Amino acid sequence: MTFRATILTLFPEMFPGPLGLSLSGDALARGLWSCEARNIRDHGLGKHRAVDDTPAGGGAGMVLRADVLAAGIDEAAAPGDFRPRLLMSPRGKPLTQARVRELAAGPGAIIVCGRFEGVDERVILARKLEEVSIGDYVLSGGEIAALTLLDACIRLLPGVMGKEASGQDESFENGLLEYPHYTRPREFEGRAIPDVLLSGDHAKIAEWRRAEAERITRERRPDLLRIRS
Ligand code: SAM
Numbered sequence: 264m265t266f267r268a269t270i271l272t273l274f275p276e277m278f279p280g281p282l283g284l285s286l287s288g289d290a291l292a293r294g295l296w297s298c299e300a301r302n303i304r305d306h307g308l309g310k311h312r313a314v315d316d317t318p319a320g321g322g323a324g325m326v327l328r329a330d331v332l333a334a335g336i337d338e339a340a341a342p343g344d345f346r347p348r349l350l351m352s353p354r355g356k357p358l359t360q361a362r363v364r365e366l367a368a369g370p371g372a373i374i375v376c377g378r379f380e381g382v383d384e385r386v387i388l389a390r391k392l393e394e395v396s397i398g399d400y401v402l403s404g405g406e407i408a409a410l411t412l413l414d415a416c417i418r419l420l421p422g423v424m425g426k427e428a429s430g431q432d433e434s435f436e437n438g439l440l441e442y443p444h445y446t447r448p449r450e451f452e453g454r455a456i457p458d459v460l461l462s463g464d465h466a467k468i469a470e471w472r473r474a475e476a477e478r479i480t481r482e483r484r485p486d487l488l489r490i491r492s
Contacts, residue, residue: 329389332390348393362395366416372416438487449461
């Protein structure tokens with residue numbers, strides 16, 4: 264099954280962008296996912312194809328119009344298209360690896376990229392958009408957030424990563440951050456690879472990695488440990 268990404272944006276040329284390269288680019292070429300970027304401006308109004316207007320109640324900036332965006336969403340989502348409809352938004356629920364896994368296991372997503380001050384609230388409600396944030400900071404538009412979300416999903420699609428198992432041990436998968444990695448040379452600027460990793464004792468290595476993952480999580484993200492317990 265191909266994971267279908269449909270993106271509604273004022274800058275369709277930003278897609279697939281960096282996702283056309285490396286692992287995701289190779290997966291795109293192999294048909295493991297598809298990427299359709301649609302221009303919201305195609306539904307704009309009047310001679311200038313206006314998509315935005317001044318905020319009701321006054322204030323700075325412009326707001327993406329509900330009628331324009333709704334027309335774009337309706338055209339993108341044919342009847343019977345049950346893909347989740349996401350709106351990239353700093354107000355949204357923070358994206359987690361668990362949500363990424365759910366999305367990657369599904370048929371794809373319709374992703375709306377906001378611009379300006381934001382999107383008219385009524386289209387969010389009327390088209391049941393799920394607001395998703397990629398972090399507590401404000402970007403100038405939803406495109407880079409959408410690329411981030413897609414990158415996280417695509418690498419989990421079956422056949423994308425070299426080894427199916429890679430991904431299981433990663434940060435956030437067990438509510439823990441990942442343990443440290445080492446490779447050759449055996450010593451670098453006076454720092455040696457921990458002996459246990461060179462011991463060949465797989466049980467001991469697994470135990471060491473687990474303990475290190477717990478230590479790093481405790482130090483850097485104690486909130487993750489609280490969620491686990
Ligand atoms: N006025 C909005 C606010 O204070 O919440 C910020 C609007 S921002 C300049 C324009 C668009 O960028 C948003 O509509 C959203 O699509 C996107 N965006 C900005 N920050 C984001 C984030 N942290 N996560 C997801 N999307 C974001």
